[in-house]
Amino acid sequence: MSKEELFTQPQVSWLNGEGAEGDIVLSSRIRLARNFRDIPFPNRADLAQLAKVKELVQSVLPDLEKALACPCRCLSLDDLTKLEKNVLIEKHLISSNHIKNPAHRIAVFSEDLKVSLMVNEEDHLRLQCMVPGLDLKTPLTVAFQLDDVVESKLDIAFNEKMGYLTSCPTNLGTGLRASVMLHLPGLVFTQQIGKIINISPQLGLAVRGLFGEGTEFIGNIFQISNQLTLGFTEAELIENLTGAVKEIITHERAARKALMAYPKDKVVDDVWRSFGILRYARSISDQEVLSLLSKVRLGIDLGIIEDVKAQVFNELLVASQTNYLQNLQENENMSQNEIDKKRAELIRAAFAKSIARE
Amino acid sequence: MLCDDCKKNEACVHITQISTAGKLDKNLCEKCAAQYGNLVFDANKGFSVNDFLKGIFSSGQTRPEAEETVAHPEIICPNCGMSYNDFMHSGKIGCSICYETFGKRLEPLLRRIHGSSVHSGKIPHRSGGEIEAKQRILVLRKELEDRVVNEEYEQAAKLRDQIKELEKNLAKDAE
Numbered sequence: 001m002s003k004e005e006l007f008t009q010p011q012v013s014w015l016n017g018e019g020a021e022g023d024i025v026l027s028s029r030i031r032l033a034r035n036f037r038d039i040p041f042p043n044r045a046d047l048a049q050l051a052k053v054k055e056l057v058q059s060v061l062p063d064l065e066k067a068l069a070c071p072c073r074c075l076s077l078d079d080l081t082k083l084e085k086n087v088l089i090e091k092h093l094i095s096s097n098h099i100k101n102p103a104h105r106i107a108v109f110s111e112d113l114k115v116s117l118m119v120n121e122e123d124h125l126r127l128q129c130m131v132p133g134l135d136l137k138t139p140l141t142v143a144f145q146l147d148d149v150v151e152s153k154l155d156i157a158f159n160e161k162m163g164y165l166t167s168c169p170t171n172l173g174t175g176l177r178a179s180v181m182l183h184l185p186g187l188v189f190t191q192q193i194g195k196i197i198n199i200s201p202q203l204g205l206a207v208r209g210l211f212g213e214g215t216e217f218i219g220n221i222f223q224i225s226n227q228l229t230l231g232f233t234e235a236e237l238i239e240n241l242t243g244a245v246k247e248i249i250t251h252e253r254a255a256r257k258a259l260m261a262y263p264k265d266k267v268v269d270d271v272w273r274s275f276g277i278l279r280y281a282r283s284i285s286d287q288e289v290l291s292l293l294s295k296v297r298l299g300i301d302l303g304i305i306e307d308v309k310a311q312v313f314n315e316l317l318v319a320s321q322t323n324y325l326q327n328l329q330e331n332e333n334m335s336q337n338e339i340d341k342k343r344a345e346l347i348r349a350a351f352a353k354s355i356a357r358e
Numbered sequence: 359m360l361c362d363d364c365k366k367n368e369a370c371v372h373i374t375q376i377s378t379a380g381k382l383d384k385n386l387c388e389k390c391a392a393q394y395g396n397l398v399f400d401a402n403k404g405f406s407v408n409d410f411l412k413g414i415f416s417s418g419q420t421r422p423e424a425e426e427t428v429a430h431p432e433i434i435c436p437n438c439g440m441s442y443n444d445f446m447h448s449g450k451i452g453c454s455i456c457y458e459t460f461g462k463r464l465e466p467l468l469r470r471i472h473g474s475s476v477h478s479g480k481i482p483h484r485s486g487g488e489i490e491a492k493q494r495i496l497v498l499r500k501e502l503e504d505r506v507v508n509e510e511y512e513q514a515a516k517l518r519d520q521i522k523e524l525e526k527n528l529a530k531d532a533e
Contacts, residue, residue, distance in 0.1 A: 022411035040438040040453040122450075144480065151482040157454030160489045162461075162468070165454045165475025169464065170471055231474025 003073065006109070007087045007327055010319035013112045015092075017311045019133015023301045024249050026181040026221070026314065029092075029130045030139040030276045032147055033166045033175035034122040037155040041167035042120045050104035052126045057117065060110065060153050064117075066202060068142075070110045077102035083332055086323035089211070092130075094118055096211070106326075115142065122167050123175075127151065134245060136178050136238040144234075163230060173230030178238045180245050181210075185220040185254030185298040187248075189267075194221075203244055204228045210290075210317075219290030219317070224248070260302055271299030275308075279351050283340040289320040289347065312354045319346055361387035402507050435459040488528065 014027050035041060036056060039049050058074065065072050077085060077099055085099040094107050098121040108117040114321050118126040122239070127146055129139035157165040163173035171177070187193045200207045208223045224245060226237045258265050274295035277284070297313040299305040326334050334342070349356060361369045367387035373394060375382040386394075434441045440452030442460055451457065459463065468475040478497075481490045498521050505514040 035454060037454050038437060041451060042450065044438050044440060044452040045448050147480070148483065152484055155485065156482050157457075158482050158485065159454075159457055159477075160492075161476055162457055163459050163479060165451075167450050169451060169468060172468065173472065173477045176479070203505035228472045228474075230468060230477060233479045237479075 003075075005257040006073070007084050007324075010315045010324065012091055012093075012314075012318060014114050014130040014132050014309055015314050015317065016132055017309075017314045019131060019135060021134045021249055022132060022183055023310070024184070024252050025134040025245070026183055026317075027130055027132055028134055028136050028139060028156060029128060029179050029181070030136060030143045030170055031177040031179075032127045032143050033125075033164065033171045033177075034127065034147065034150065035124045035157040035165055035167070037157045039124065041123065043122070043167060045120075047103060050120050054104050054106055056154055057106070057108075057125060057150075058121045058151055063153065064108075064146055064147045067145055068110055068115060070112060070115075072110050072115075073109050074106055074108045077105040077107060079204050079331070081327075082325050083327040087321075090279060090324050092211075095121060097121055099347060103114065114139075115146065123171070130324050134180060134242070134249075136180070136242055140178070140234060168226075171229050174232070174234050174237065176229055176234050176237055177225050178241050179208075179225035180241065182222050182224065182245070182248065182252075183294065183297060184222055184248070185294050186252045186259055188220045189259060190255045192251065195216075196251075200224065200244070201227065203240070205241060205244055214230055218287060220294040221290075221317075249355050256298070256302060267302075268299075268304050271295050271302075271304045277297065278347050280348065281344045283337070284344045284347065285340055286320060286343070289316070289343065293317070293320070295312055308354050312350055316347060316350055319350065359385055361385065361390050363387075364388040391407060491524055491528050495521055495528075498524070 012068070017026075019025065019027075029180060036053060039045060039053060041191055042050060042053070045053070061072060061074065077094075080088075080102075085094075085102070088094045088107065089096050089099070091113075093109060093113065093116045095118065097116050098105055098107065104120055106119045108119070109115070114130050116128045116130075118128070127143050127150075129142045129146075131139050159165055164175040166172050166175050182194075184193060187196065197207050204227050206225050206227045208225070209217045210219060210223070212223045224241065226241050228237070232240075274292040278292050278296060293316055296305065296308070300308055300310045300313070320343055322339055322343075325339055325346065326332060328346075329342065359369045361367050362384045363386055367389065369385035369387055371386045371388065371391040373384050373386060373391060375384070375394070424493050432441050432443065435452055435456045436459070437455035438452040440456055442463060445451065445460070465475050478493065481493060483490065502514055502517040502521065505511075505517060
């Protein structure tokens with residue numbers, strides 16, 4: 001993937017609708033937070049220290065590429081336009097926190113985008129590994145492998161008792177945040193999602209929206225992650241999360257079944273109406289797209305809609321985002337009206353293409 | 359702080375007015391602020407986890423300790439110059455040395471966040487070989503206890519031997 005394509009192609013390899021439980025689980029992600037010894041954390045470091053961190057990470061890049069057996073691209077956030085930076089956020093490759101102050105902030109992506117490193121975000125180094133479907137073990141193995149490479153060359157801030165030292169004490173210990181992105185229309189429509197949101201903290205888990213911390217629940221998409229990082233092994237943490245997610249999946253499937261059994265006509269009508277709007281609308285907002293897409297995806301999963309592939313849903317999750325659309329037009333100053341028109345146009349084209357492919 | 363306009367009520371809104379006359383900052387009460395038209399709240403300034411941590415940091419400093427800080431000069435991290443007061447403002451730690459500098463005071467906070475203050479996960483191999491062995495011993499001991507409870511004595515004996523071996527190696531390294 002060329003640098004150009006990174007910003008203009010909506011596909012993300014770990015969001016391709018494949019993987020275990022792919023009809024409900026969009027993706028699984030592992031993030032490790034690491035810092036270098038003695039250098040103040042990014043929120044406290046001066047420019048020279050931030051530059052030093054950047055150099056340190058760049059010095060181990062060849063080793064990381066070797067370990068991954070995959071070339072990596074290193075982007076300096078200073079060199080990117082505002083739209084390009086936002087596209088990376090919309091593709092879930094970096095966080096909004098990372099672009100707040102772009103000086104000496106770099107992002108490294110593996111060619112297949114399954115690995116992303118954020119340098120000088122909240123911590124010196126944040127290693128992220130993503131895969132489609134429900135599978136936290138594979139990305140954890142990759143993350144450990146990369147962590148070992150970094151640690152073999154550089155001194156990591158570590159304390160026997162407190163584990164890996166991080167800028168925010170909520171990440172201390174393992175520095176691990178494992179998260180699973182789920183599409184849960186069944187639980188939302190049967191009004192059971194509230195229970196899950198309420199129970200999660202008791203299980204040491206956090207529920208967030210599509211774009212992580214502090215975002216709304218749109219498009220019936222939820223991210224569930226471990227809240228605790230200290231006192232448990234990484235394996236225990238992902239086991240706990242996987243167990244909870246499997247439980248949620250069981251409930252989601254039961255809810256979908258119930259939806260089909262009880263007011264079937266209403267569900268079928270709702271799905272086709274949503275499909276109709278997406279297929280023919282001339283102007284549409286991002287919020288509306290996500291809620292309609294969710295219904296269409298549910299329709300595909302339930303076998304109501306047969307001639308559209310589920311992958312359209314995953315692609316449009318990125319392609320219908322505002323910054324992605326504007327970047328495609330190379331125009332930062334589009335009015336809301338123009339954006340909504342362009343969005344509708346792109347969605348019509350995506351559906352037309354998907355149906356023609358059949 | 360009193361409202362800059364009416365000088366009567368407590369100010370609760372900070373506004374920045376930019377006009378041809380230049381930039382004007384004011385602290386206003388709710389009533390006076392309403393006269394400046396509809397207020398748009400900065401959505402990015404919502405609560406973050408650090409706001410809650412600030413609260414925990416400050417409340418972790420119980421009263422007797424507060425008196426202590428008056429008596430002793432404030433501890434400042436020798437590496438990054440951060441003080442405990444800075445934590446209470448930002449909710450974030452300054453550097454890896456801060457964890458040593460403020461270790462004792464952070465411990466209750468960590469227990470409150472995580473329910474534990476002892477790491478049991480991955481360890482850096484290069485710098486932490488010894489810690490790794492110690493941790494392995496802890497894991498084995500736990501397993502040993504479980505085996506004994508389940509009366510699986512043969513397995514338990516094997517574990518005991520493994521632990522002994524590891525401890526011997528550790529002692530050797532120490533020499």
